[in-house]
Amino acid sequence: MSETLASQNEINAEMAAISSEALAARHDGGQPELHPRRGYAPYRSSVLRHPTHALVKADPEAIERTSPAFGHTDVDWYESDLTIQHNGEPLGERIIVTGKVLDGEGRPVRNQLMEIWQANSAGRYVHKRDQHPAPLDPNFTGVGRVVTGDDGSYQFTTIKPGPYPWKNHLNAWRPAHIHFSLFGTAFTQRLITQMYFPGDPLFALDPIYQSIVDPAARERLISSYDHDVTKPEWATGYRWNIVLTGPKSTWMEQDDDHE
């Protein structure tokens, strides 16, 4: 832990080497890599934490083809508006984030819990270990929950999070992002991911984002600005759809049990 931090240039060179190797593998007919590399050395925390053995292929059994049940009664309506959880208005750019959660066949993943969390507009989390010297906002915690609708749709009102520094390497900054946690109709669909904002200048420099080596795959994490979601005199709008794993691992008969 006391070793000298790498420079951004060193991290960039490591990332470029992995990217060109991944690109070459694709040209040789390899499959696109839909998820991040588990061991991605430019993201230093992954080095000692990724399994070194290949994962063991398993057919999901009954428990894995089901998922814990959440309903609209588990979540209060105001939990999807992160700007009204305190006595005053949080600082920053109010945004609406909306979209659909779908499975691999495009079917809505309905009545499923989605949890989000994020930094405030200054790039600070309400977490004791985040001691980055940016202000906490007394009117913003940055935690929301919603249950998807019958068409798989969700919507949050929140504040656009700021980028923030982290200690992966010297002058490391995370692109602005919102964390998403989702349950599907099968526990094998469980997903935790991050939604990014279009045009962020930090994308090329961020090893967590770049750990998804396939360019088309990582672009799926970028929301799009949607003027139809934007509300006059109120908030700008972003749209982001999420696709969980395909139906192979879902238990069709259970689809209606999540009411």
Added chain:
Amino acid sequence: MSEFVQAEFVQTPSQTVGPFYGFALPYEGGPELVNPAHPAAIRLHGRVIDGVGVGLQDALVEIWQPDENGEISRELGAQEPDGYTFTGFGRAATTRAGDFTFTTVTPGSVGGEAPYALVTVFARGLLHHLFTRAYFVDESALEALAETDAVLKSVPADRRATLVAVADGPRSYRFDIRLQGEGETVFLDFDA
């Protein structure tokens, strides 16, 4: 039935849970699937350990399991536990030492299969969460069980023990999760 072309719906990539989920994901009662006073209550605990043997202070462990009769819960309110209803789902953040503890019941066999709890691990540094199983079987019975259980069968014999919740006291089971290195836990891929 589907009006969509399947190829359009490509999985959204995973990203790490990061270190700063602690104000968002853990919840009151998350590690207690049953009350500790429940007559069938057991402790399921362990440590999440990295490649040099250090416990992870920023890991999140989830379990999803049937009840002691092998029934899979369809109860609502898995995150709003009332202290009585068994919802089968638990979530625990690790301590500074990397330890997690659940209060639950021994999972029953579903359809005659070997009984186990599904275990999921999230952490800073894990770009994609990890799935594994904590089997509630006697370690001495593993070899015989590997003849019938598809997952145990496909795991090399010398790694099977990493999938066993080991009794370490009265109504207490230990299930350490080694992400890397010697004794690395067997992790499962359901996406094949």
